[in-house]
Amino acid sequence: MYKVLLADDERIILEGISSMIQWHSFGASLVGAVQNGMEAYQLILRERPHIVISDIKMPGMGGLELIEKVSRDHPSIRFILLTGFGQFEYAKKAMAYGVRHYLLKPCNESHITASLASVISELKKEESAERVKSDLELVRPHIRKHALQELIKGGKKAAEGYLRFFPERQTIELILFALEDTGRLSALQKLAAGILGSSVIASVRMNDAVVFAAEPSELIAEKIDRVKKQTEKQFHAVPAAAVSGRGEIGDAASLYEKARGRLAKQLITASCQPSVLVRKMLDLIQREAANPKLSLKWAARNVLYMNPDYLGKLFKQDTGEKFSSYVTKVRIEKAIAMMKQKNGITISSLAEESGFGDNPKYFSLVFKKYTGYTPSEYRKEKS
The missing domain is CATH 1.10.10.60 (Homeodomain-like)
Known part of the structure; x- marks a missing residue:
């Protein structure tokens, strides 16, 4: 239900608009009808309406001042301006705040309902876009995980379509961790992700190792050391770890081979000694x-x-x-x-x-x- 507020210093206009519009037919409700800008502003702060239908000239605070104050803190609120003949210069100023709907007084029902329907349609489209964006944010980590896996397996040419899920020419480095007890790799992946933090772009299990694609940082070595210490504390085992060096996300396959080779050397050395x-x-x-x-x-x-x-x-x-x-x-x-x-x-x-x-x-x-x-x-x- 969209909330609508009316503000006009002429009572006859307030009563006329309030009574002539079938608010529920638009999925809307009228939450207030006031005769000056100050009252309108206080009611806006309290009710947070989606739409404000306001006269340009009102005592205490005019429509333009009201729009300016509200738009600064609540830019999502939409305005429909009521203007008198010769007030179009004021209306032009309102365009700077995104106001696109103006009604010349006296206005009839069809003009008001058309403007109201247009604003509500805009709000619905924005809400739909926000839902899509929110849903995309939820699945983005899973998409990037799959994309990273395909880039590592197939190389840049074979997996070119997956590059669109990452910023263009993004520079990364791959960090690999491995444990003798492969059954604990999922727990290691979660632990390492928490320590590596926001620098992680995506992570995936590849064979007997956990792979992190991360933004390059001077703190990587320190964080890897923390992962090792925390893993030893929790699992009584120190993971092998290797870093690929820097490169573009599209070169993930070659970066993986570099890090994998360094990891293999560590595992061979570790296998010749009693484990921790x-x-x-x-x-x-x-x-x-x-x-x-x-x-x-x-x-x-x-x-x-x-x-x-x-x-x-x-x-x-x-x-x-x-x-x-x-x-x-x-x-x-x-x-x-x-x-x-x-x-x-x-x-x-x-x-x-x-x-x-x-x-x-x-x-x-x-x-x-x-x-x-x-x-x-x-x-x-x-x-």
Whole structure:
């Protein structure tokens, strides 16, 4: 429902227009009819009408002054001016504020309804355009994501049609991130997008990496470092990262190849060393060896907050041993060290302090399997 306000110092004109127009037939409602500019201005501030039908000459504040004040703060409000004979010079001034509808007094119903219908039609077209623009803004990130993917896959010539979704000759750089645990790439993409911020134009998953197209910035290196630190804090793993260097959005395919090559070198180097996550597991075993609850599931659930199957696979891949076997080896080695340090320590105490709990028989069996001796035989043999 469009709101309309009338302003004219002649009561007969106010009453005539108010009564002769079937407002609801236009999808409109009359929210006020006042006789001077000051009242009109106050009512406009309160009601925020879509359309104001106003006389040019009124006491207190004329129509032109009213238009000037309202247009400054509320430019979307439309005016239909009522002018007397010889007042067209005033009307010309109103054109500077976008007023295009004028009615010569006395005006008949057909003239008023035609002007009103024209203004409402303009408002509807603008609203429709705004809705289209709003809808486009909602889908633009998805369009750009697909466009970036096609530009990377197909090259500039094959994906030329997608360039229209980016500013002409836009300069970008591609930033790639990768994790050993590819199941966490979506979470990494969200985390990195938050840190990289408004410089990101589009992002997409490509194979086992996350790709960001971003506006070049001197802060990129600092932001990438923040992504790495935050990823390690949350996922206990440091992502590999590479930057392509600067180029046009149309050259996304070649920029991707550059960054991909740099990323591959990092991944090869990282595969030759124990991962950060495995080092955390090794440290945990040394620290918690005396804890009888220590197991792969316990570590995954209470300390590392990750999938135990994935952790076990990663540990075996990097160390060549199962997690449980490594824990047993560490516990027996700690028991041997305690036997050397404390000559009179009992088997029960050894079992408890090396992580076997209140189970000296099981401790003795494991000790013999590992060393070839029972604890007592080992002590005699070494002494």
